[in-house]
Amino acid sequence: APAPAPAPPPHPMRTGVTTHFSQGWPPRLLPAAAALGTVTIRDSLHWAAAEAAPGRIAFTEANSGHITRACAMGMTVLLGLEPRNPSYDGGMTAWSPRARSAFARYVLAIADRWPNCVVAIEIGNEINGRGNVTGPAAQDRIASHVALLKAVHAAVKPRHPGLVLLGGSTNTIATGFLTRLIRAGALDHVDGLAVHPYREQPEGTAWEIARLRAAMARAGAVKPIWATEFSREFPDPAAAAPWYLKMIALLEGAGVADHFWYALADQSFFPTMGLLTRDGTPKPAAAAYRFATRTLAPRGAAQRIDHGDPALFHFRFGADAHVIWGARRSLAVSGPADAFAADGSPLALPAEVSDTPVVITGSGAVSFGPAQVLADSFYGFARAPLAWFAQAPRGSLTPLTPTDWQWTSYLGEPALPLMQVNRAGLGTMPGAGTLLRYTARSTETLVASVCLRPKGKPARTPATAMLARNGAPLWRGTTGTGPALGSATIAVRPGDTLDFVLPPRPGASLRLNYRFRVSRTAADTARC
Numbered sequence: 278a279p280a281p282a283p284a285p286p287p288h289p290m291r292t293g294v295t296t297h298f299s300q301g302w303p304p305r306l307l308p309a310a311a312a313l314g315t316v317t318i319r320d321s322l323h324w325a326a327a328e329a330a331p332g333r334i335a336f337t338e339a340n341s342g343h344i345t346r347a348c349a350m351g352m353t354v355l356l357g358l359e360p361r362n363p364s365y366d367g368g369m370t371a372w373s374p375r376a377r378s379a380f381a382r383y384v385l386a387i388a389d390r391w392p393n394c395v396v397a398i399e400i401g402n403e404i405n406g407r408g409n410v411t412g413p414a415a416q417d418r419i420a421s422h423v424a425l426l427k428a429v430h431a432a433v434k435p436r437h438p439g440l441v442l443l444g445g446s447t448n449t450i451a452t453g454f455l456t457r458l459i460r461a462g463a464l465d466h467v468d469g470l471a472v473h474p475y476r477e478q479p480e481g482t483a484w485e486i487a488r489l490r491a492a493m494a495r496a497g498a499v500k501p502i503w504a505t506e507f508s509r510e511f512p513d514p515a516a517a518a519p520w521y522l523k524m525i526a527l528l529e530g531a532g533v534a535d536h537f538w539y540a541l542a543d544q545s546f547f548p549t550m551g552l553l554t555r556d557g558t559p560k561p562a563a564a565a566y567r568f569a570t571r572t573l574a575p576r577g578a579a580q581r582i583d584h585g586d587p588a589l590f591h592f593r594f595g596a597d598a599h600v601i602w603g604a605r606r607s608l609a610v611s612g613p614a615d616a617f618a619a620d621g622s623p624l625a626l627p628a629e630v631s632d633t634p635v636v637i638t639g640s641g642a643v644s645f646g647p648a649q650v651l652a653d654s655f656y657g658f659a660r661a662p663l664a665w666f667a668q669a670p671r672g673s674l675t676p677l678t679p680t681d682w683q684w685t686s687y688l689g690e691p692a693l694p695l696m697q698v699n700r701a702g703l704g705t706m707p708g709a710g711t712l713l714r715y716t717a718r719s720t721e722t723l724v725a726s727v728c729l730r731p732k733g734k735p736a737r738t739p740a741t742a743m744l745a746r747n748g749a750p751l752w753r754g755t756t757g758t759g760p761a762l763g764s765a766t767i768a769v770r771p772g773d774t775l776d777f778v779l780p781p782r783p784g785a786s787l788r789l790n791y792r793f794r795v796s797r798t799a800a801d802t803a804r805c
Contacts (some may be wrong), residue, residue: 291396292525292570293317293355293537294552295506298343299326302542307343309557310541311350314570317396318347319355319505319537324362324383331364331379334386341390348394355505355537356387357399357446360425361411369412370401370421377425381432388437397441397535399471399505400429403448405683419461426466443503445470450485453681456492464498473506473539476685479523480590481658481700483581485686486531488679504528506539511549517562519602522619522634525569526592526600530581538566561620568621573598573636587657588650589630591643599643602634604653605801607646614641650801651723652715654777654793658700659688662718663793667696668710670781675709695786702732703779704788705740710781715795717769724796725775726764728805729756732788740787743778756789764802 294310296302299321310318326340338345347354358380361368365376384398403409404422414421426444433440444467445455455470463470470489474482486502493499507524511517521538528536543551552563573579576595584591588604601608608630616624617636627635630645637643650656652663659665659679665688666674677698680689688698695706703711717723725744739755744765751765769775777793794803 291317291353291355291535291537292566292574293319293535294566295319295537295540296343296542297321297540297544299323299340302343304343304346306542306553306557307346307350309553309559311352313552313559313563313567314574315352316570316574317353317355317535317537318541319357319399320344320347321357321359322387324358324360324380325364325368327386328362328364328379328383334383336386336390344391344395348391353394353396354391355397355399355503355535356395357402357505358384358387359402360400366412370410370414371425372412372414372421377428378432380425381428384429385432385436388433388440392437395440397443397468397503398429398433399443399446399503400426400467401444401446403446403473405447405449405451405454419457422458423461423463423466426463430466441468441503443467443469443471443505445472446505447471448473448475449684450474450482450489450686451682451684452485452489452492452686454683455489456681459492459496464493464496464500467500469501469503469535471503471505474504474524474528475507475509477509477701478655479520479527480656481685482524482527483531484659486528486533488681488686490532492681501535502533504533504536506537508539508550510547511562514549514560514562517560518565518619519634521562521565522569522600522636523590523602525573526579526581526590526634529579530592534578538562564620564622568617568619568636572617572621572638573600584645586648587660588648588653589645590634590656591645597638597640599637600634601630601637601643602632603630604632604648604650604656606630606649609644609646610637610639610641611644612639612641614639614643649798650794650796652793652795653803654713654791655700662715664714664716665698666712666714667693668712668778668781670708674712677711701790702788703791704732704786705779705782706786707783708781711779713777713793715775717771717773717775720768720770721797722766722768723775724764724766724794724799724802725751725777726762726794726796726802727777728792728803729754729761729763730790730805731756731758732790738782740779740782740789743776743780745774745776745778747774748776756787760805762802762804764799766799 360371579592677688
């Protein structure tokens with residue numbers, strides 16, 4: 278029977294948004310954040326602004342009025358603090374014992390000033406990125422960051438045991454980088470890890486969060502994960518609403534209770550990422566955010582309901598709210614229920630699951646018909662029944678396995694460092710191609726299909742792709758400047774293999790966007 282996983286977090290959710298009042302945003306935007314149902318804002322308090330001379334810390338209306346105003350409006354605050362101050366270590370990232378101790382005293386002063394409102398401190402910002410750690414600290418950023426965490430923990434925790442200290446603060450989930458921090462002892466000095474899961478599409482977030490949790494488990498301590506920034510650019514503002522709904526469902530279903538959209542308002546450097554325009558006008562993302570904070574969040578964190586199908590995404594908020602999307606299959610609701618789009622606008626109850634998420638509330642029971650898509654490389658990335666391989670020129674196969682590194686995890690092989698496959702992109706490298714395999718489980722007629730699209734500048738020589746059953750070609754096509762679509766209908770028996778093959782090719786590496794599907798009908802062929 279379907280079962281929820283994992284268990285809800287032990288503390289209430291914090292549905293929040295990043296603001297930049299410390300960088301001069303107009304105070305009028307703060308009530309706009311509150312009106313959207315924001316529980317916690319994430320902002321900053323520049324160290325040098327509060328400690329202009331060594332040892333002299335002063336909180337004023339000019340440098341920290343935004344914190345006081347947020348607290349007065351009933352919101353709590355997460356502060357992201359950069360450990361840099363011209364008074365210490367030449368303004369570079371704090372690395373000397375003197376600078377680390379000074380930064381720790383600064384965090385303690387903040388905790389003393391707003392003990393019931395500043396609920397968390399994010400130490401550093403995207404420390405796996407170039408330029409975000411400077412000076413000697415950048416020469417060994419792992420050891421330097423752990424030493425800083427240790428200093429802050431020792432100074433703050435005796436007086437403020439409830440203040441959440443967050444380390445890591447990575448751009449993307451960056452499990453490989455964080456594993457190095459974990460091995461260096463970071464978990465001994467923090468209450469959680471901060472990640473910024475920026476990505477083109479939400480799917481895949483839960484897979485990476487699970488890998489990060491597993492890395493902590495191997496170290497003997499699983500700490501909470503906070504997604505303190507997430508978003509992407511949305512040239513089409515309407516696309517942000519379903520993206521946001523998917524992302525919070527995936528994060529919460531993976532046990533991430535604290536998540537913060539980036540950002541409250543559009544900015545010159547990030548012109549389409551805000552919930553609001555620069556003048557404060559709400560965008561579709563704001564409607565989705567408000568709907569989530571007022572309708573879904575009060576029911577508790579989302580739990581994913583596992584139906585044994587990677588291409589079906591079904592999350593339950595509390596006892597009577599569902600968020601559903603995925604590959605096409607029938608959907609039925611028996612009993613009282615209402616349906617909503619991601620932005621909260623009413624819908625007719627859908628009869629099918631689709632790629633667009635839908636919210637269903639009420640006491641009606643939700644049920645699904647048989648799967649029409651048996652395998653999908655995007656929705657079911659790195660999961661059975663699909664398997665990914667590197668293919669040598671003579672046909673030998675090397676399994677591609679999960680690989681964690683400085684940024685987003687992928688499928689790879691240490692001996693083939695250029696072979697990096699994710700849910701949207703794959704390719705060839707000198708001496709190796711890529712093969713995806715579906716192994717049939719029953720006797721039936723299936724449709725194997727693939728969609729390929731060049732990624733970046735098209736290769737001078739088009740690549741040849743193939744669909745095959747048990748190694749025998751079913752379809753061949755070439756990649757040009759536009760998408761290449763291929764499909765084949767074929768009868769299979771248990772143990773038969775249906776492969777998508779991008780053979781090795783001479784010359785430079787090739788990257789393609791792709792989607793491979795095995796379905797029961799031609800209506801569900803791959804698109805990209």
